[in-house]
Amino acid sequence: MMKDLSHQTRPVNLILLGPPGAGKGTQAKILQDRFGLVQLSTGDMLRGAVAAGTAAGKAAKDVMDSGGLVSDDIVLAILRDRMAEPDCAAGVIFDGFPRTIAQAEALDALLADTDAQLDAVIELEVDDSALVQRILNRAEQARAAGQPVRADDNAETLGQRLAAYHAQTAPLIDYYAARGTLTKIPGMGDMDEIADALATIVKPLTTA
Numbered sequence: 001m002m003k004d005l006s007h008q009t010r011p012v013n014l015i016l017l018g019p020p021g022a023g024k025g026t027q028a029k030i031l032q033d034r035f036g037l038v039q040l041s042t043g044d045m046l047r048g049a050v051a052a053g054t055a056a057g058k059a060a061k062d063v064m065d066s067g068g069l070v071s072d073d074i075v076l077a078i079l080r081d082r083m084a085e086p087d088c089a090a091g092v093i094f095d096g097f098p099r100t101i102a103q104a105e106a107l108d109a110l111l112a113d114t115d116a117q118l119d120a121v122i123e124l125e126v127d128d129s130a131l132v133q134r135i136l137n138r139a140e141q142a143r144a145a146g147q148p149v150r151a152d153d154n155a156e157t158l159g160q161r162l163a164a165y166h167a168q169t170a171p172l173i174d175y176y177a178a179r180g181t182l183t184k185i186p187g188m189g190d191m192d193e194i195a196d197a198l199a200t201i202v203k204p205l206t207t208a
């Protein structure tokens with residue numbers, strides 16, 4: 001996909017919201033390539049911390065394997081460190097963050113500290129019934145490519161992850177809708193069509 005940086009004049013910060021398996025990671029990578037924004041996946045950061053055996057990783061591992069949410073303190077510490085790196089000044093896509101109202105409030109404060117703004121929150125709408133198959137496909141593709149399969153990418157743990165999403169993360173939909181920053185797009189269709197729908201929202205923001 002071609003980069004589309006020709007008219008970019010300002011950094012854009014956006015949140016991709018949606019349940020596990022909605023395609024947030026896939027679409028964040030496409031947006032990263034297309035608009036030069038930085039994908040910030042707290043799931044990737046936490047898996048990195050687990051693999052590196054850091055104190056945060058050790059504290060997070062069992063919670064992640066069981067499909068629950070890692071504590072706000074751990075997630076926010078990891079995210080704060082990452083956001084302090086200079087590449088984030090180009091604009092970021094939050095993927096899998098925030099997942100609680102407390103995280104959303106902390107993000108508000110973090111952005112205010114650096115005079116940055118949140119430009120959009122985009123919810124990828126996907127039926128729960130489609131998610132199990134997507135997660136199982138993702139595990140199968142990783143296996144076939146000889147890559148490690150995520151410990152939480154199985155039908156049993158997905159049930160817990162979905163329960164956590166509905167109980168703790170879905171309230172963010174109303175939180176951002178009340179501020180007028182939320183846009184919903186269907187996340188069920190073809191990957192390229194979804195990417196184009198996202199680009200239609202993001203492009204005007206980069207040139208505003």
Ligand code: AMP
Pocket residue numbers: 020042043044046063064065067068069070071075095096097098099100103152161
């Ligand atoms: P993900 O890669 O976004 O599906 O995240 C995988 C797992 O990492 C989740 O099921 C949680 O256990 C943990 N995790 C990732 N991001 C967060 C977050 N923002 N808050 C709490 N836990 C998180």
